[in-house]
Each structure stands twice: as C-alpha cells, then as structure tokens.
Amino acid sequence: MIRRPGRWAVGGLGLLCALGCGPESTGGPTTVTVSGSVLGAEGQILRRQLERFDREHAEIRVEMRPTPDAADLRHQLYVQWLNARATDPDILQVDAIWTPEFAAAGWILPVDRYASDTADFFPVTIDANRWQGRLFAMPWFVDVGMLYWRTDLFSEAPRTWDALDREVRGAIADGTPRYGLVWQGARYEGLVTVFVEYLGGFGGRILDGGRVTVAEEPGVRALTLMRDQIHRIGVVPGRVLTWHEEEPRFAFQNGEAAMMRNWPYAAGPMQDTAESKVAGRFAVAPMPAGPGGHPTAAFGGAQLAINAFSPEAEAAWLVIDYLTRPEQMLERAQLVGQFPTRTASYDDPALAHALEIPPAQAREIIEAAVPRPVTPVYTQLSEILQIQLHRALSRQAEPRDALARAAAEMQELLDRVGLGRGDVAAD
Amino acid sequence: MPPTEPRGAEAREARLAWWMTGPAVLTILLVALFPLGWTIWESLHLHDLRMPWLGRPFVGLDNYVEVLQDRRFWDSMAHTVWFAVVSVSLELVVGCALALAMNRTFRGRTLVRLSILIPWAIPTVVAALVWRFMFEGLEGWLAHDLKAWVPIILADAWKETPFVALLLLAGLQGIDPSLYEAARIDGASSWRQFRHVTLPLLAPAIMVALIFRTMNAFRVFDLIYVLTGGGPGTATEPISLYTFNSLMQNLRFGYGSTLSVLVFLVTFGLALGYIRLLGRGLTETRA
Amino acid sequence: MRDQSRWATLVIAALVLAVAFPFYRAVAGSLTPEAQLFGGAPLWPDPPVLYHYRALFTERQFWLPIRNSLIVAGTTTLFCVTLGSLCAYALARLRFRGKTLLLGAILAVSMFPQIAVVSPLFLLLRSLRLINTYPGLVLPYLTFAMPLTVWLLVGYFRQLPAELEEAAMVDGASRFRAFREVIVPLALPGLAATAILTFVYSWNEFLFALSFTLGPERQTVPVAIALFRGQYQVPWGQVLAAAIVATAPVALLVLAFQRRIVQGLTAGAVKG
Numbered sequence: 001m002i003r004r005p006g007r008w009a010v011g012g013l014g015l016l017c018a019l020g021c022g023p024e025s026t027g028g029p030t031t032v033t034v035s036g037s038v039l040g041a042e043g044q045i046l047r048r049q050l051e052r053f054d055r056e057h058a059e060i061r062v063e064m065r066p067t068p069d070a071a072d073l074r075h076q077l078y079v080q081w082l083n084a085r086a087t088d089p090d091i092l093q094v095d096a097i098w099t100p101e102f103a104a105a106g107w108i109l110p111v112d113r114y115a116s117d118t119a120d121f122f123p124v125t126i127d128a129n130r131w132q133g134r135l136f137a138m139p140w141f142v143d144v145g146m147l148y149w150r151t152d153l154f155s156e157a158p159r160t161w162d163a164l165d166r167e168v169r170g171a172i173a174d175g176t177p178r179y180g181l182v183w184q185g186a187r188y189e190g191l192v193t194v195f196v197e198y199l200g201g202f203g204g205r206i207l208d209g210g211r212v213t214v215a216e217e218p219g220v221r222a223l224t225l226m227r228d229q230i231h232r233i234g235v236v237p238g239r240v241l242t243w244h245e246e247e248p249r250f251a252f253q254n255g256e257a258a259m260m261r262n263w264p265y266a267a268g269p270m271q272d273t274a275e276s277k278v279a280g281r282f283a284v285a286p287m288p289a290g291p292g293g294h295p296t297a298a299f300g301g302a303q304l305a306i307n308a309f310s311p312e313a314e315a316a317w318l319v320i321d322y323l324t325r326p327e328q329m330l331e332r333a334q335l336v337g338q339f340p341t342r343t344a345s346y347d348d349p350a351l352a353h354a355l356e357i358p359p360a361q362a363r364e365i366i367e368a369a370v371p372r373p374v375t376p377v378y379t380q381l382s383e384i385l386q387i388q389l390h391r392a393l394s395r396q397a398e399p400r401d402a403l404a405r406a407a408a409e410m411q412e413l414l415d416r417v418g419l420g421r422g423d424v425a426a427d
Numbered sequence: 428m429p430p431t432e433p434r435g436a437e438a439r440e441a442r443l444a445w446w447m448t449g450p451a452v453l454t455i456l457l458v459a460l461f462p463l464g465w466t467i468w469e470s471l472h473l474h475d476l477r478m479p480w481l482g483r484p485f486v487g488l489d490n491y492v493e494v495l496q497d498r499r500f501w502d503s504m505a506h507t508v509w510f511a512v513v514s515v516s517l518e519l520v521v522g523c524a525l526a527l528a529m530n531r532t533f534r535g536r537t538l539v540r541l542s543i544l545i546p547w548a549i550p551t552v553v554a555a556l557v558w559r560f561m562f563e564g565l566e567g568w569l570a571h572d573l574k575a576w577v578p579i580i581l582a583d584a585w586k587e588t589p590f591v592a593l594l595l596l597a598g599l600q601g602i603d604p605s606l607y608e609a610a611r612i613d614g615a616s617s618w619r620q621f622r623h624v625t626l627p628l629l630a631p632a633i634m635v636a637l638i639f640r641t642m643n644a645f646r647v648f649d650l651i652y653v654l655t656g657g658g659p660g661t662a663t664e665p666i667s668l669y670t671f672n673s674l675m676q677n678l679r680f681g682y683g684s685t686l687s688v689l690v691f692l693v694t695f696g697l698a699l700g701y702i703r704l705l706g707r708g709l710t711e712t713r714a
Numbered sequence: 715m716r717d718q719s720r721w722a723t724l725v726i727a728a729l730v731l732a733v734a735f736p737f738y739r740a741v742a743g744s745l746t747p748e749a750q751l752f753g754g755a756p757l758w759p760d761p762p763v764l765y766h767y768r769a770l771f772t773e774r775q776f777w778l779p780i781r782n783s784l785i786v787a788g789t790t791t792l793f794c795v796t797l798g799s800l801c802a803y804a805l806a807r808l809r810f811r812g813k814t815l816l817l818g819a820i821l822a823v824s825m826f827p828q829i830a831v832v833s834p835l836f837l838l839l840r841s842l843r844l845i846n847t848y849p850g851l852v853l854p855y856l857t858f859a860m861p862l863t864v865w866l867l868v869g870y871f872r873q874l875p876a877e878l879e880e881a882a883m884v885d886g887a888s889r890f891r892a893f894r895e896v897i898v899p900l901a902l903p904g905l906a907a908t909a910i911l912t913f914v915y916s917w918n919e920f921l922f923a924l925s926f927t928l929g930p931e932r933q934t935v936p937v938a939i940a941l942f943r944g945q946y947q948v949p950w951g952q953v954l955a956a957a958i959v960a961t962a963p964v965a966l967l968v969l970a971f972q973r974r975i976v977q978g979l980t981a982g983a984v985k986g
Binding site: 437440441443444445447448450451452454455457458459461462463465466521524525527528531537539540541542543544545546547548549550551552553554556557558560561585588589590593594596597598600601628631632634635638639642646648649666667670671674675680683684686687688690691694695698 | 722725726729730732733734736737739740743797798800801803804805808809810811816819820821822823824825826827828829830831833834835837838853854856857860862864865866869870872873874889890903904907910911914917918920935936939940948950953954956957960961964965968969
Binding site for chain 2: 376
C-alpha cells in the first residue's frame, strides 16, 4: 500500500514528464543547427544571414543554438556533446586552438572534399585548421593582436621595442597618462597570445615540429623584456597580471594608457564618442619587434566545423559555404567590425568604410600572424607555459628557469603521447 | 522506556521504514549510481579523448600512482585543505554568533535576518564577480600568491556563513528553554550556559554544518575560478579546478576521474571523522 | 543581561554592515551607467539609471529564465522536503537494519565533484530523453539536495521527544499518522529551513543547468546570466541588475519562512 504522498509523488513526476519533455521533431525540410555566438550584434547578423540562406534554400532550415561566448564554457559544452556523440548541433563555431584537438578526437569532419577555393584565404588561417594534412574547419573571421597607440601623444607607432620603451617612458613621465603599455597578463590563454607576439618579435617559436623551442635564447629575451617592462623599465603596470581583455581596453578607453595590445574588437567601442575618451585619437599598428625578429600577431578568430556525428553533413557544408562567402564576410565587417579571412576582401573598396582601421594595415597585420602550436594537446601545453610565464612575470622565478621548466614539461608531454621529436604524428 | 512489542510489530516497523525511505533512496540510486560507477570505472582506465589512437586500456591503479606523484595535485590539495580549514572555521564561529543573535527577539530582527541571508541567495558566480569588482581596483591583492587568499576567503565566508547560521538557528530552536532556566537558577553565567547547555545540544546541527560546509569547501570551484582563475601561477588553484582542467580542458577523462575519486575519499574520510566526534547515537532513537 | 544585549547589538550591527556592503555595491552598480562601471565605480551613481533593468526584460526576455528557475526550484523543493522528511523520520525513529549504511550512502552521493559527474549524468539523461526538460533538472537536483535535507531532519526529529508519537499511538493512531499529525507540525521550523536550503541550492545551481539545457525555453537564471557574457566583455550593469532581480524571489521566500524557522516549540508539547 503506497501512502498517499508516495502516490502523489509518482503521479506528479509523471505529469511533469508529460509537460516538460521537449517537442518531437517533425518531418519536412532538413534542419541544420548552428552553435555559436548569438549575442548582440553578432547574433543579429548571423540570424539575418541564415534567414537569407533559408530563403534561397527551401529544403534546408537553419536554427541557431545559443552557447556561452566564454571560451571555456563553450568548449566544455562541445566536449560534452561530442563525447556523447550528439548528432546536433551540426555546425560548430570553433576557436582557433580547438581545431586540432577536435580533429584528432574524431569529432569534426574533414572538409577538403567540399572546400575548393582555399587559396582565397590567408595561408595562416588555413594552416591553423589543418591536422595531419587535412583541413578540418573553414576560417570565418580572424582576430589578430595589434598595438593600439594614441595619436595625440605620439607622432608615429614604434617599430622596435627599444623605441616603444623610450617613447612611452617619455609620454608618461609627467604622470598622465597613468599607464604606458597595457596588455593581457592574467594567467590564461591571453597571456600566451601576448607572449607569442613578443617571442616572434625576437625571432622565436614555441614549437618547431615536435621540438619545444620556447626556452631558447629568443624566448628568454622576450620573457625578460616583458618582466623588465613591468618591474624595471616601468612602462607596463603591475596590475596587468590580473587583467584579461576588458581591463586594458577600459584603461586605454578612459585615457589612462598610452598604448595597448589588444584584439580588433576593442576598436569599435573605443570610437564611440559617447563612452570613449579617446575616440578619434588612436590608431593601430603591428606589434613592435626586437633585434633578430619581425612584427608578429597572434592568430585568433573563429572557424566553422561540421559535427562528425551529424547526419546532415552535406546540408551543413552548404550553410558553412554560404556564411564564408565574400558578401557575408563583408557584411560582418560592416556591422560587427570583424576581419574577413579572404585576401580578396581587402582589395574591395567597400571594406575601407567597414573596418575601424585601413584595410591595407589590417592585411599587413594578418599576414604577420602566427598560429599557436597546432597540436591536439595545445591546451595542456599552453597551461604549462601560462603557469611559468606568470611565475616569471610575478617574479616568483627567473625567466630562463621558468622557460626551461616549461619546455621540459612540454617536451615530456609531447614525447609521452607520441607527438614529440621524430614522431610522425607531429604536424 | 518504550513498551516491549511483539515480533510482528517489529517487522511492521521495518516494512514501514522501507516504504518511507524508499522514494528518496530510489531517486538517488536512479540518478547517482551510473555517474558514480562510471567515474570510478573511468579512473581505472587510460582515457584521453584527444588521442583516440591510444584507445581506452584498463590500467588498474596506474592513474592513482601517477596522481600521487603529481606535484600539482599535492599543491592543489594543500590549497584546498588550507581553504577549507580557514573558511569553515571562520564560518562556524561567525555563523554561531549570528545564529545566537538571530535567535533573540528584538526590533528589526526580520530585517536583520533578511539581510544576513541575502548573500547566500545570490548565485555564486555573481557573488564572485561582485567581490572581484571590489578587489580589482586595489593594487596587489589578486595578483599576489598569498594575499589573493584574502578576497577568496572573505567572499566565501560572506556567501556561506548565512547557511551555517541558518542550520545552527534551526538547531537552537530545538533546545528546550527550560534548560536555560534551570541553569540560570543554578547561577551559571551566560558563557557557562553556552558551553554546557547550548553547545552539547547544538552538536548535531554543528556536525551537519561541518560536514556539508567542509564537503562544499573541498569542492569550491566557481568562486576561485572567477576571482583568480587559480592564479597567480597556480598559487590559488583548488583541486576541483585542477580536475576541471584535466577533464574539460585537457580531455583526460581517466586522470580527471581519478582526481574526483580521491577528492571523494578525502571528503568521506573527513565526514566519518566528524561523525565519530560529534554524532554519537545519531541514528539511535531517544530512550 | 543588559551587557549581553549591548554586546549582541554591536555584533549584529557590525556583521550586518559587513554583509550588506557588497550587496549594496551590487545594487549601486546595477543603477550605474555602463561607462562608469569600470575601474572604480562610484559609491553612488550619478545619475542613477534604470536602463539595465529595462534591457533585461526587453532585450533579453529575462522573465523566461525566471519562470524556469521558479518551476525547477519549486518542484525540487517540494519533492525534496516530502521525500526527505519521510526518509529522515524513518531513520530517526524506526528500528531497522542498515541505517548507518543508508545514511552513509546518501551522504556519499553528494561528495563527488560535480564536474566529474556531469559527463556521465549527461549520457544518462540523454538516454532517458530528459535533456532540455524540467524533470531533467529536477532529478539531479533532488539527488544532490536530498542528503542535506535528510541529515538535517534526522538530527531534528531525533531531538523531539519520543513520548509525543507514543501518546498518539496509544490513542490508536498508526505510526505514520502520528508522524503526519503530531511530528510534522512540530518540525515545521526544521522543514522550513530545509525548504529554503533546497530552494536556494536549486535556484543558484549552475553547472548542471548549463549542461542539461539547450535553449532559453528551459535555461535557468544562472545560465542566462552566464550567457550575457560576450567573448571578452561582461555587461556589468545587466549582470548586476539580473543578480538583484534573481535574488528577489529568494528574499521573498526567506521573508515568508523566517518566522517559521525561529518559532519556538509550543510550551505544551515540550513539557509533555
């Protein structure tokens, strides 16, 4: 004899199930789900483009599935879905560093057989999406690290680190602005992107094939410079060590910093005369270089990949192909300020009005872009590196020792999983 | 003394007990058994999703050996233990004070109770953001490997003390006021009343508060993730953040599961310790 | 006596201030124009603005996650208190074998880190077709909220004198009826505390809600707030406004229940 409360419980749960269970999918046109950024202006433009696609393709219906923009959260959701072999979403907006990881895990499909015009894209965008020779995602828009500088404080952008240090020290000598150069120094991926730019400026690389080269001389010089800029030269404030992207942006936007390293997204808000104190008074340049190196930009941005378990790969490709066409890329540039990944777009006069910075300059910076190591274990490598970089910058360790330690751990990891020196699988 | 009962009544009582505990236990079993078993099973395998070519071989206790030799594991365990000890002690003491205060009748007590319980009602992520917001402007706190613990512990205490206070308050309500009366008549000071009347009778509530607060302190994640991200370096990284990294960032499901099982064992051990210390006779009926 | 009151008042005042300050900053922040919110927001906005709150409901349809949270948290609380109190009573009062094991097992369940449990739980719920449904959240929440409920109420029931049920049973009531009609009314403070604890837990829970829901029709408040974040940008004003709005139902609940919680036992029952 079930007591009354028990009966209610069972009945209640059943009722909930009936009420709560999701709607069944109907037959009819093929439905393709896109998972990506659906926030604000980006969301609006995506919706608009997808609606246009729907109109042109009666047999395909595209839906958007909102996922958090915070990279960690989106990554976690993807891992969960893909590990469970979920058949949707069919299309995934993928960060620059996830492609090799998902490709190696067998979670996204190679798109070589669909993509015919890869020559139209910037080589760096294609290379960053290749794993073991095959292309696994289409570049959608590109983010690159750039130097923002105040046109009212400097006559031109510094091309070398020495020049930058000298000029910035002069500019902040009288106390305004408060900070010289600001960048992303918290212990996260952003720090590695900044380091990559200093590293390239001294002619170094993190990884060469399966060999870890970050602890070699260029790396030591790059990290030492970063540390000295904070603690000796004094052009970078110590508080950058907890800053992500927004803190430097606000500092620069409020007129408190003479220079800033940041991604293209910052340009838009900073031109807003209502909110920004530096509207019309800043410009963008490639990051400076040191002796033996060349200006380097960290490569970021978004690509579109096809879920390996999706039953609608063909339809998904049609959507991806549509979204990565020049017209759509131009529209994104105009409405959201995102850099197209096709080289020809930069010859299009319409782009000049769309971007906050001259297309020629954007192109120059993109061509100087360098991807972070393209390997499935990149996140773990990055973590090891982040920790040591941050330790050196917060003076818990000397740069040489910190990098040596990082390199040793990174190499040990690569060797252990068969992606190290001499291994065929290494890219 | 309960009257002696015939054997049939005992069996009936047992049957009633199973009916009453049944729904709760069934729900828990249905939902929890698979995930827990899965986690334990995974911890015995080498399973790295980034490299499916390595397969998913059974490796027995190899993961455990690797974890116990992992410096970062021990560091994060040390951080977690330190965090748990400091924050739980703080919360217990302050929570007790608050509970005693809330137990009294005074004007404005509704407002006081309400304002004390609010921090706990705010989602952890938001609370962490608010605290980060407050400490961001101050130089040298969040970026310092030792001082970063201050905002972390303060934020946790701010958020969780109401929970402890609430538990203890419910416990205080169960204490028979006549006992205090008797003690007062015997001439006991308020401190002695507290030590000899309140504390012993509050022991069950304290124990529950300790167990659950410790358990949750060991699993702290959102708070530290938002405040420092585990930094500077890995100076404030708790074990759950390391587990998250292993599982979701590095896709090392075997290793991450091993970390989880170890956290479980430690927490369970602590809970057993608390029970032994404070919970004598928890399941015995009152004579 | 007077000394005690003064000490108590000071302690309370200090604690209330310390506790209220961050909350005050959150409220002030939600009324501050976006541009001022960064790098040292003023203690009181000048001028205070309401557009963050408006944006919540016009731009972001914030009432949807509020509805979802209310349903999920409400259902979880209802079931948790019901099932939990039944279970706790049996453990506290009835004699049967395996009590310690049961208590231990119930507790053990909630000791695994959530992040480890998320993946297999996702697989399980998916196979039961419960992803993106209300039961898909209520079931995990029940499982992880029940241990606290049971443990709290076991201690609580144990404290009540056994003579109470015995009196009722001598009068001819069944054990269960004695429970329902005698014990439950007396245990209301404990039940109320448990209800609030469960409600707040379900209301604020983030990881499961993020992982087991797919869209705005079922996402709860913490997930909705997390989705406010852009890749780099946090719309502070809206986040704080959302937090304030999200706190309101819980505050109301606390207000409604707090008298119950601190209500003492009636004199008659105690002297018994």
